[in-house]
Amino acid sequence: MKKLILPLLLTSFIISCSQKEKADLIITNSITYTVNNNFDKAESFAIKDGKFIAVGTNTEIQEKYTSTNIIDAKNKPIYPGFIDAHCHFYGLGLQQQKVNLVGTKSYDEVLQKLIDFQKKKNTLFITGRGWDQNDWEIKEFPTKDKLDKLFPSIPVAIRRIDGHAMLVNQVAIDLAGITIDSKIDGGEFIKKEGKLTGVLIDNAMNFIKVPQPNKAAQIQALKDAEKICFDLGLTTVDDAGLDKQVIELIDSLQKSGDLKMRIYAMISNNKENLDYYLNKGIIKTNRLNVRSVKVYADGALGSRGAALKDQYSDKKGHFGALVNSYENLQKLALRISNSKYQMNTHAIGDSANYVMLKTYNNVLKNKGDRRWRIEHAQIVDLKDFHHFKNILPSIQPTHATSDMYWAEDRVGSHRIKGAYAYNDLLKQYGKVALGTDFPIENVSPLYTYYAATIRKDLKGYPENGYQINNALTREDALRGMTIWNAYANFEESEKGSIEIGKVADFVILENDIITIEGNKIPKTKVKSTYINGEKVN
Incomplete structure (x- = not known):
């Protein structure tokens, strides 16, 4: 009789497994x-054909499903991608x-850094990005004098970290045809003692024609960015x-399997893009x-290019400026409202935010659920927050933690109360979309989470958090990096x-960012990233 026990158990096991999905x-x-x-929290989940097919306890999943690929997470935290x-x-x-x-x-x-780069690369046009005079001991825009001496025959064009200012040398100025008398709406050629300093603001940068990368360089750029992310x-x-x-290059690489990152693409505002995409409709x-x-x-x-209602506190008589005219913004909003596309507008200053909020609310009347976005919503007049009731803050x-050292110098003690006011914005719309603006800021979403919830820099400053009343809860910050962004x-x-x-995109972290001490959040490591149930890092 004992000889029959093992075959019976084996048969029972096989039948049990065959009944599992x-x-x-x-x-x-x-x-x-x-x-x-x-x-809700769960212990276990199952994936098939790139999607979640079950989410629950270990017992619930293991009783119903089987797989040749079972991973024990060893009590590590998992979040949506x-x-x-x-x-x-x-x-x-x-x-x-x-x-x-x-x-x-x-x-x-x-x-x-420019000298070292040129020795290594020996390029015909030196480009770069990331300088920020606010991080220097002398917090003033640089001038091109030293650039001209170091690079008398090679054009140099290096963007400020925010992408809204550029320092160029005389060679680049001459190639662009810029003179002391050059002018442009929505931009500025910074001068000192009657001479060009080489600093160009906003639309003035359009004069500089930097050589475009070839297709191979573009593909490499997309792959490099994907790995980092x-x-x-x-x-x-x-x-x-x-x-x-x-x-179209992104689409082709995704279809061939060479690029796996999911991308929501905002088209740049130019005639070619608008004529093509608004007529073609949504591409999904x-x-x-x-x-x-x-x-x-x-x-x-x-x-100081952000458009303010009142003058800059640290530059009398200067208000910043709209980089697109009021009339053009109105016409553009009306045109986009008659398509299926969203309008996602960069607005930093309280004047720019007011103009765009009023414009959005006017053209979207009776247009249904459009989810138009204000990108940044950085300085908002306290009287204007209610305009966000139907407009999504991105x-x-x-x-906030990068600008906190000098932002109040720019706008003063009253206006700063409506700056980087993430919780106040959340109260209006009920959701906020969170991002980084990388490469202006660090790519890490954990730095985003830390800044949103703890409101400190990576050195733990300030001790009690910057304008901590506008911190987001840890739960809301996680929503703002996942489901609210999907929305x-x-x-x-x-x-x-x-x-x-839903698609099986998820991330496994070393520490639980919902519960750990705040100072450990930015130090937390990503153990694994999955897209469609496939490990991609």
């Missing part, structure tokens, strides 16, 4: 934050091919401003979503939470 991947023993409507609602993905990739000036502490350090837990990126040629694939227009209302606060928390992209039914039927 086969999954491509099962995760067990996890602390999974589903970010569903109830913000992180989504960056505002970044420059392609620009990040291109930056890897240029001089990286982020973090430079003086103009002399900038110059040394996957390593940091990002599974979808909202690229804020792309042209048709780059979008499993990995690409083209349904919005990126528009600039003003410049940046750091370069904000970048690390801007901002009209994709909440397919991603942004770990629920049955």
Whole structure:
């Protein structure tokens, strides 16, 4: 009789397994934050054909499903794949091919990096990005004098970290045909003692024609950016401003399997893009979503290009400026409102925010659920917050912790109360979309989470957090990096939470960012990133 026990047990096991549904991947023993409507947690989930097919306890999943690929998460936290609602993905990739000036502490350090780069690359046109005079001991715009001596025959054009100012040398000025008398609406040629300093603000930068990368360089840029993002837990990126040629290249690489990142592409506001995409309509694939227009209302606060209602506190008589005329913004908004596209407008200053909020609310009357976005919503008049009731704020928390050292100098003690006011914005619309604006800021979504919730820089300053009353809760910050960003992209039914039927995009972290001490959040490592149930880092 004993001889029959083992065959019977084996037969029972085989029958039991044959009755279970086969999954491509099962995760067990996890602390999974589903970010569903109830913000439920789960221990286990199963994936098949790139989608979640079950979410529950270890027992529930193991009783119903089987797989040849079962991963024990060993009690590690799992979250929906992180989504960056505002970044420059392609620009990040291109930056890897240029001089990286982020973090430079003086103009002399900038110059040394240019010298080292040119010795290594020997390019015909030196480009780069990342300098910020607010980080230098002398917090003034540089001049081109030293550039001219170092590079008397090679053009140099290096952008400020926010992308709204550029320093060029005389060779680049001559190539562009810029003179002391040059003028342009929505921009400025900075002068000192009656001479050009080489600093160009906003639309003035359009005079500089930097050589464009060839196709091979573009492909490499996209792949470089993808690797950086996957390593940091990002599974979808909202690229804020792309042209048709780059979008079509992205689409082709995604279809061939050479690019796996999901991309929500905002088209750049130019005639070619508008004529093509607004007429063609929304373009949606499993990995690409083209349904919005990126528009600039003003410049940046750091370069005093943000349009303010009253003069800058640290530059009397200066108000910044709209980079598109009021009339053009009105016409553009009306045109986009008659399409299916969203209008996502960069607005930093309180004047720019007011203009765009009023414009949006006027043209969207009786237009239904359009989810138009104000990108940055950085300085908002306290009287104007109510205008966000039907307009989605798309904000970048690390801007607050980067700008906090000097922002009040720009706008004064009263206006700063409406600056970087993320919780106040959340109260108006009920959701906020969170991003980084990388490569202006660091790519890491965990830095975004830390800045949104703890409101400190990476050195732990200030002790009690910057304007801590406008911090987001940890739960809301996680929603703002996942489901609310999916909502901002009209994709909440397919991603942004770990629920049955949604794409299996998720990230496994070393520490639980919902519960750990605040200072440990930015130090937390990403263990694995998955898209469609496939490990991609």
